[in-house]
Amino acid sequence: MSSILIRGGHLIDPASNLDARRDLLLSAGRVAAVDAPGKLDALAAREHAEILNAKGLIVAPGLVDIHVHLREPGQSHKETIATGTAAAAAGGFTSVCAMPNTTPVNDSAETTRWMQSPDRGAVVRVFPIAAATRGSLGEAITEYGALKAAGAVAVSDDGKPILHDAIMHQSLAAAARAGLPVIQHAEDTRQTQGATMNAGAMAFRLGLRGMPAEAESGIVERDIQLLAGLQDSRAHLHIAHLSTAKALEAVRRANRNGLRVTCEVAPHHFALTEEAVGQYDSHARMNPPLRVQSDRAALIQGLLDGSVDAIATDHAPHCVHEKEQEFERTPNGVLGLETALGLALQVLHQKHSLPLSRVIALLSTQPAQLLHLTGRGSLAVGSFADVVLFDATATWTYCAAASKSKSRNTPFDGWTLPGKVHTTLSEGHVVYEGNS
Amino acid sequence: MKKKSASLRTAQPRPQRARGASSKTTRASVPTAPHALPLHKAPIHPGSILSSTQLTVEGVSKILALASDLESEAVRTRELRLHKRRVSLLFYESSTRTRTSFELAAKSLGADTVLVSALSSSIEKGESLKDTGITLRSLGAECIILRHPSSGAPYLLAQATGLPILNAGDGIHEHPSQALLDLRTILYRCFGAKQARSVTEKSLRGMTIAIVGDIFHSRVARSNALLLPKLGARVLFCGPQPLLPEHAADIGPGVSIERDFDRALQQADVVMMLRVQQERLSGLQLDLENYTRRYQLDAARLAAQAPRALVLHPGPIIRGMEITSEVADGPQSAIEEQVHHGLAIRMALLTRALETPATPSARKKTRR
Numbered sequence: 001m002s003s004i005l006i007r008g009g010h011l012i013d014p015a016s017n018l019d020a021r022r023d024l025l026l027s028a029g030r031v032a033a034v035d036a037p038g039k040l041d042a043l044a045a046r047e048h049a050e051i052l053n054a055k056g057l058i059v060a061p062g063l064v065d066i067h068v069h070l071r072e073p074g075q076s077h078k079e080t081i082a083t084g085t086a087a088a089a090a091g092g093f094t095s096v097c098a099m100p101n102t103t104p105v106n107d108s109a110e111t112t113r114w115m116q117s118p119d120r121g122a123v124v125r126v127f128p129i130a131a132a133t134r135g136s137l138g139e140a141i142t143e144y145g146a147l148k149a150a151g152a153v154a155v156s157d158d159g160k161p162i163l164h165d166a167i168m169h170q171s172l173a174a175a176a177r178a179g180l181p182v183i184q185h186a187e188d189t190r191q192t193q194g195a196t197m198n199a200g201a202m203a204f205r206l207g208l209r210g211m212p213a214e215a216e217s218g219i220v221e222r223d224i225q226l227l228a229g230l231q232d233s234r235a236h237l238h239i240a241h242l243s244t245a246k247a248l249e250a251v252r253r254a255n256r257n258g259l260r261v262t263c264e265v266a267p268h269h270f271a272l273t274e275e276a277v278g279q280y281d282s283h284a285r286m287n288p289p290l291r292v293q294s295d296r297a298a299l300i301q302g303l304l305d306g307s308v309d310a311i312a313t314d315h316a317p318h319c320v321h322e323k324e325q326e327f328e329r330t331p332n333g334v335l336g337l338e339t340a341l342g343l344a345l346q347v348l349h350q351k352h353s354l355p356l357s358r359v360i361a362l363l364s365t366q367p368a369q370l371l372h373l374t375g376r377g378s379l380a381v382g383s384f385a386d387v388v389l390f391d392a393t394a395t396w397t398y399c400a401a402a403s404k405s406k407s408r409n410t411p412f413d414g415w416t417l418p419g420k421v422h423t424t425l426s427e428g429h430v431v432y433e434g435n436s
Numbered sequence: 437m438k439k440k441s442a443s444l445r446t447a448q449p450r451p452q453r454a455r456g457a458s459s460k461t462t463r464a465s466v467p468t469a470p471h472a473l474p475l476h477k478a479p480i481h482p483g484s485i486l487s488s489t490q491l492t493v494e495g496v497s498k499i500l501a502l503a504s505d506l507e508s509e510a511v512r513t514r515e516l517r518l519h520k521r522r523v524s525l526l527f528y529e530s531s532t533r534t535r536t537s538f539e540l541a542a543k544s545l546g547a548d549t550v551l552v553s554a555l556s557s558s559i560e561k562g563e564s565l566k567d568t569g570i571t572l573r574s575l576g577a578e579c580i581i582l583r584h585p586s587s588g589a590p591y592l593l594a595q596a597t598g599l600p601i602l603n604a605g606d607g608i609h610e611h612p613s614q615a616l617l618d619l620r621t622i623l624y625r626c627f628g629a630k631q632a633r634s635v636t637e638k639s640l641r642g643m644t645i646a647i648v649g650d651i652f653h654s655r656v657a658r659s660n661a662l663l664l665p666k667l668g669a670r671v672l673f674c675g676p677q678p679l680l681p682e683h684a685a686d687i688g689p690g691v692s693i694e695r696d697f698d699r700a701l702q703q704a705d706v707v708m709m710l711r712v713q714q715e716r717l718s719g720l721q722l723d724l725e726n727y728t729r730r731y732q733l734d735a736a737r738l739a740a741q742a743p744r745a746l747v748l749h750p751g752p753i754i755r756g757m758e759i760t761s762e763v764a765d766g767p768q769s770a771i772e773e774q775v776h777h778g779l780a781i782r783m784a785l786l787t788r789a790l791e792t793p794a795t796p797s798a799r800k801k802t803r804r
């Protein structure tokens with residue numbers, strides 16, 4: 001039974017309210033002990049533990065991404081569970097929640113189990129999010145109890161919204177009974193037909209049809225009303241990739257009214273604005289689209305003041321040839337797993353002085369709690385030995401060509417970021433070494 | 437325990453196996469993806485004309501002077517300008533006026549032209565724009581004139597081929613050669629041929645250009661609104677709400693909105709009428725009868741509101757809809773001259789495209 005002593009690092013574990021120099025002993029895939037520097041040496045020696053020198057490094061719970069697209073089953077030309085989780089490990093993530101817009105759509109217990117099979121070659125833990133409706137067609141809800149029993153941690157039709165009021169109402173009610181959150185991709189598709197970027201002056205100038213902010217906020221407001229009408233305290237609505245000030249305001253109002261409404265923000269939405277579309281750069285095309293500076297500022301404010309519950313990447317790999325098309329034909333989405341920590345540190349910690357512990361909470365502790373990933377996002381004794389070691393200040397340059405992902409579609413190629421990941425451990429095993 | 441700082445992971449006591457094998461203890465080895473090549477993008481060839489936004493006042497002057505020079509040159513001399521140079525016309529949308537104009541311009545400079553249209557080519561079989569561009573380049577094309585239904589397509593072609601690309605209309609984005617020929621028409625009619633050789637920031641100062649009709653779907657409107665204010669003009673967009681969204685006024689400096697047609701006409705020195713692009717309306721509801729009543733330019737309206745204004749239309753004209761025959765063929769109309777100026781401008785753009793050297797070194801695009 002292998003043990004590892006992570007020695008000499010600065011441990012940040014928001015779940016234990018710990019932000020200090022501590023050594024960490026991992027044993028049998030779990031956190032065995034946390035103690036002051038040097039205090040665990042004797043115990044580690046008895047267990048013949050390997051030593052991981054963490055001097056100068058931050059030791060944090062492995063990051064948790066509750067919104068990724070791993071493209072399996074059925075779209076393995078873009079990504080596989082093996083390559084997607086390798087990219088996750090390189091970015092410091094040890095838990096990823098995979099959206100169901102695969103081929104076929106993951107709307108069954110069978111597919112949910114298939115995704116978690118050891119045969120997939122995942123290097124970090126994969127938690128499937130199952131489709132909220134059959135085939136994600138928005139017409140009939142799936143069997144939430146059976147999906148949960150098979151390992152699904154939430155339901156969502158991500159990629160499209162659950163548009164019909166009655167179906168969304170049913171979904172929220174059934175999910176509440178099953179103890180699952182409903183994750184909504186908030187987009188009123190009646191307002192976004194043919195649209196490929198944010199609506200406004202820039203879209204007009206580029207001759208592109210735009211997605212108005214109201215297409216997002218309108219669905220968020222509708223969902224909040226449905227949730228309020230349900231009067232079931234177990235009901236949990238989670239808004240995926242929230243991108244507008246208007247929608248965030250709606251979430252804040254709902255929270256003031258005591259409703260269980262949470263939201264996530266993607267790194268590209270707090271790092272970029274629609275200006276990144278530039279001359280039709282397909283790597284700046286995603287859904288929801290990059291917004292204007294006032295939206296970006298509102299999202300950052302929400303991340304700083306706690307209104308936003310989690311950072312989630314919406315990692316969405318696409319092949320080079322798919323992104324090398326006319327802007328209006330190219331698919332939505334960008335990679336996110338390898339750059340999330342760096343962007344969060346650069347924008348939130350360095351530029352806006354958010355304490356490191358809060359950054360870790362947004363990338364690990366809180367997302368794990370949102371989807372009830374027990375034993376994840378925490379370094380308390382008994383938790384899974386999911387750990388990331390990174391240098392918060394040393395900079396590194398992201399090179400898309402060297403990505404562990406199968407795809408290359410990132411707007412951050414060539415960016416120099418802080419937060420170089422040194423080592424990622426998943427359940428006690430080293431799954432990524434930055435310096436190797 | 438001694439502190440080990442030289443290596444990141446050190447066993448204590450030393451493990452029985454070699455360090456390289458230590459990864460056997462991990463749950464799975466980390467797979468590496470086959471390393472696809474990064475997106476290759478050539479820099480945009482400086483001889484390209486993709487958008488009015490790229491044009492400087494000095495650049496516009498050079499194009500205007502070249503157009504005048506070429507126009508006055510003896511036919512024989514002109515034919516040697518681009519003798520046997522290869523120009524491809526790549527048309528994904530039907531077009532008579534623009535295609536013929538570019539084709540004649542190329543031929544009058546002695547260039548060989550090849551027309552590739554979406555029907556009757558491998559485009560029909562699903563070949564990508566990138567591959568079509570690379571194929572044309574391999575066949576010797578030195579410049580590609582592109583018309584495409586998708587906004588921004590010329591940028592993709594420019595980056596895929598590295599060739600000078602002339603945008604002959606992309607989606608609802610731009611049609612920059614049209615804006616340049618409209619400018620030349622305005623300069624000729626308002627100031628005379630001598631003044632049409634060069635421009636400054638003040639050339640059109642005090643002038644108001646009203647662009648009327650289906651602004652949203654008009655690449656001509658965008659290219660003019662982005663060009664004419666650089667020379668001091670004020671552009672007034674005029675049209676009903678679905679065809680003229682509020683944020684159109686934010687396209688650039690010197691552009692504003694006047695919804696009332698008569699009030700727009702009263703201020704206009706030049707009136708540019710646009711066709712309603714019914715093929716692009718897709719879902720937008722428009723009462724054509726009501727539209728015609730509010731926005732048609734007829735003789736009575738023109739006489740009452742803008743008796744001295746110059747009337748332009750990029751074509752194709754739908755007579756009896758946005759404009760009546762009386763106005764289109766009347767003394768204030770310069771519609772026929774626009775076609776004539778189009779030829780001169782396109783000769784200049786082709787010459788410029790083929791005589792501008794490519795950027796010496798492909799500067800690598802890097803950001804912070």
Ligand SMILES: [Zn+2]
Pocket residue numbers: 158159160185240241287288
């Ligand atoms: Zn989504």
